[in-house]
Amino acid sequence: MTIDFGAVLPYLPVMLKALGISIEVTVLSFFIGSVLGIFVYLGRRSGLAPLRWLAHGFIEVFRNTPLLVQLYLIYFGLPEVGINLNPFWSTLAGMTLNNAAYTAEIFRAGIESVPNGLVEAAGALGMRFSQTFRFIVLKPAIRNVLPALTNQFIVLFLFSSVGSVISLNELTSALADLNQRTLRTLEIFTIGGILYYLTSAVIAGSSRLAERYLFRW
Amino acid sequence: MSTPAMILAQDIHKRFGDLEVLKGIDAEVDEREVVCLIGPSGSGKSTLLRCMNALEKFQKGHITICGHDLTGSKTNVNEVRRDVGMVFQSFNVFPHMLVLDNLMLAPMKVLKVSKAEARERAMALLEKVGLVDKAKVYPTKLSGGQQQRVAIARALAMQPKVMLFDEPTSALDPETVGEVLEVMKALAEEGMTMMVVTHEMGFAREVADRVLFMDNGVVVEQGPPREIFDNPQHDRTRAFLSKIL
Amino acid sequence: MVTPLLSFDFGQFMPPLLRGAGVTVGLVLASGIAGTIIGVVFGIGRSAPLAPVRWLASIYTNFIRGIPILIILLFLYYEIPLLFPYATFSQTITAMIGLSVYAGAYMAEIFRGSIQAIPRGQLEAGEALGLNYLQKMRYVVLPQALKIAVPPGIGFLIALVKASSLVSVIAATDLTRAGRIITSQNHAPLATFLVVAALYFVISYPLSLLGRWYERRLA
Secondary structure (H helix, E strand, O other): OOOOHHHOHHHHHHHHHHHHHHHHHHHHHHHHHHHHHHHHHHHHOOOOHHHHHHHHHHHHHHHOOOHHHHHHHHHHHHHHHOOOOOHHHHHHHHHHHHHHHHHHHHHHHHHHOOOHHHHHHHHHOOOOHHHHHHHHHHHHHHHHHHHHHHHHHHHHHHHHHHHHHHOOOOHHHHHHHHHHHHOOHHHHHHHHHHHHHHHHHHHHHHHHHHHHHHOOO | OOOOOOEEEEEEEEEEOOEEEEEEEEEEEOOOOEEEEEOOOOOOHHHHHHHOOOOOOOOEEEEEEOOEEOOOOOOOHHHHHHHEEEEOOOOOOOOOOOHHHHHHHHHHHOOOOOHHHHHHHHHHHHHHOOOHHHOOOOHHHOOHHHHHHHHHHHHHOOOOOEEEEEOOOOOOOHHHHHHHHHHHHHHHHOOOEEEEEOOOHHHHHHHOOEEEEEEOOEEEEEEOHHHHHHOOOOHHHHHHHHHHO | OHHHHHOOOHHHHHHHHHHHHHHHHHHHHHHHHHHHHHHHHHHHHOOOOOHHHHHHHHHHHHHHHOOOHHHHHHHHHHHHHHHOOOOOOOHHHHHHHHHHHHHHHHHHHHHHHHHHHOOHHHHHHHHHOOOOHHHHHHHHHHHHHHHHHHHHHHHHHHHHHHHHHHHHHHOOOOHHHHHHHHHHHHOOHHHHHHHHHHHHHHHHHHHHHHHHHHHHHHO
16 A cells, blocks of 8 residues: 555544544643642641641652553542543543642742742741742742643643543544554554644743743843 | 940850850840951851841840840741841842842832832932842843842842841952942941941951951950951961961 | 452462563563663764754654654554564564654653753863764763763653553553453452552652652762
């Protein structure tokens, strides 16, 4: 069979629609997971030891086990205890928890990277802790974490492909399906790969633009 | 004689773990007085200075500063710090704010001064430290000496009664040391009460009313700069001065 | 939660799970080593004096890092039989190739960063001593870059352990696939995958500790 990209072009709309689902589940899990990540980070810094252990354990468990196994547990395992989630919600739940564990560590690193001298200087000017955090720590911390957060967003997007294994109809699932139908493996996966790559590149590019616009110091 | 001392420290003891860095310090700074703390590194001078506005806690002794008792557990640290300006060795200007905003932030947020007044104060102070043209610049674009002048102006914007300087020129390139010392000298001439930890012996000799020589956590001797520099009484002072001058 | 866990027959199912874990460890080791070699070559390629070499290295590292590992594995799984119709390829080999290509791109990026982190003065000093390009790389740049690359390299190895679970999708019998096969027999996915997750944790967590220890030693 000769290489013929023209033969698979009619399927582009199907791929784009599936890409939409990949993006949807990524964006949702990123935002919900990042908010959850803030709480996990606060848990790690809590004065209550049990809360610290819980947050620490959560981070270590999700960082040291594969997303695929987590999705199997949610999709195949939870029904045993009466929790039934469809492929979309299962993928969303798994990715959200995963993202929370990673962003919690990113936030910690970002806040710790703000020089202690700035915090001292704010204290020496009579600023309260909450004022110091809001006016002095927050912006430099966001600047410090933005590259890592962007990276995490891209990794999360790429791993949304794992949802295909529990039959979420996102891009990878659509590609496997089209591959079976057309048997044009090279063409299908090349176009699919380019779609993934372009989306990642757009995410990385917009983050760099935002950085230049937001942080002018 | 009648005015109480601006800073009065009595028998200050401070330890970091097993290491005792201050071993019973007595020090006094009167109103409008400039006191320089000199001594080898590790002698405890910076730690003593940082105790003065509660950046460091001490285990034993008493400090009163601008009428606030730092020893009392009810002392509101933030209230003390409104009256006490501090300048750090590493400037610690806020990198994400324009120079002007660096000067306006604390007066607005801590003293609740209006924006217009904060701006007016800030511009006047920038004029004083010779940086009016840098008001709308990010501090990262400035030289070390300029950043330190911004830091001094930022502390002055709170209209403090006392200024503490923690080795303000130690992190500077030699050619920018002078401009910072000039600003400090002008401040002293206006009558600001100042406590300065420094290695600039020329500045101490010229500007200080009194010099405290510290070594190994104690004040070895103190007196007018002329006496300390030209006629030191203790061997440790002599040894230190012979190395540094 | 307790009942399904108790119902898991460790005596019957641990041996196949441990065999699967062995395959996972083997795959990660093999592709980790291959990926490091690819990574060093392409990492140096990113700073090569020849522009086309730089472009090639850059396209490989950036494209692979912009697509999911699952796409790489599925592509190889379907494409290799089309390219070599008469060869019989074990799925484990396909999995290893896919993971190596994947690891190579990330390792190359890590090495590129490490090479960049070396102060320019080091290169200038090498030049001033009259070392040529290869000598500079061999004696000045690489030894320092490798040291800098260890913590992020270990970090990626952890990611590789987890990514390797996806080889189960292309029928390689790793830990995850062993778990799937067992659930088709015991119909206890919750207990089975909890044990699978625990085994992954046992493989991955020591790497996390190692990375943290090394970083503390560097600091």
